[in-house]
Amino acid sequence: MTMKITERAIDKLANGMRIYAEAHANFETLRRVDLEEAIDDLDRSFEAELEAFHSLYDVDKAAFDYFEHADTALILLLRNAIHHKDHELFSSWNATMAQDGGPLRFAGAAFLLVSHSVVGDAHVANQLYKAEDFLLRLDPSLGSPALEAKMKPRNRDKLLQQLKSDLGFDQIFAKAGAEHYPSKQVYLNVIPIFVSAICRVFKSLRERGASFNGFDARIYASHFTDALRVDLSALRYKTIRIE
Template structure:
């Protein structure tokens, strides 16, 4: 139990640091955009590492592989941990740190995420390419970067769970209907992270695990009774890379760059 409480405290601490990296992003990006982007991306990866540590010590208490959110989060952590492939670079990094941003002039990116049941919206985002999820997890993929740890029916069952549990089919269909190139369709991992952490916290609280430390205690009520994500509700926004957008550069977060597509005809 002490190991679980320690891992839980570490996860809560890393979530706070991730939030702080986001808060500092805009000011830092005006001075050093590369550092600002790297700080946010590395802080997100630290959250994934801490979540995986919690999974390592609490697998008997939380059904991690019975749910799409926790399954994808662990798979994403494993992919980033081994990093033997070019997948899962954030949209911020892709736009501003991977070659001349002007190559994207005129491009439009479809950004998909999941809505909060209470109607509020997360103030942080971390977008990864939807194609990368399929390239890594889909056993039907011909990608050389596919995860082969699970094979056959187990790999197919994992992909089916993630795809259906996170409404990925609906997102792909929206992209197809609106004719977005598949490499310009991105999924926000933050609502999925929120849902997964909430699921784990609720199960651990029910098992009598202590939420020790300032951060863990501060997040306890938020993630056990307040935050709920509708994983079947896909919400869409769009980033258009205009001359103005490229001129302004990475001083704006993806959330600040995007505009909502609330209508199904948007």
């Protein structure tokens, strides 16, 4: 693939990142008028980011091993799961809370929300999915009908271990178990992982001589190669109890 093709994929991804940021900024205002539209705008724009990331992977995978790193691999796993959608996994927190009469059906339940730490003062959005859903895609011992069947078993095993060790899934579920949170009530914010993946890929692309030519690409190039850093070893926890 020529670098020009890769640079067009960079532009598409950067454009999708801006659109998601706008949807996130508009969410609180729009939800007061039309909650369903606000949730759909946010979720669909995030899914478009995932698709754009996968498009970049398609043209760049010969030069960069996206499955060697836990952050980039998880984002591709999430994209594939949402893209193919032959299961009931990966309903976002907002969509889940809004379904079937709203959050009051969870009255009295406590949820553990988990996020990796973005170093510095950068504002980080929340795009939350059940942490368990990632394991149900990868761990055959769970007997999930949603197991990622298209992935070779050795690749599933490798990614499962990456999630447990490099992204702290073992630590997350150890804390959840010790504090008596059911696994279905543990949600992971995937935005810091997405940020980490973008930082990793953009730095590699810059080192390989890629140009960030579009307006959005130029803005995000310096932001994700110089300003941002995610500490994937540091987890932050928050409890939400539905009253």
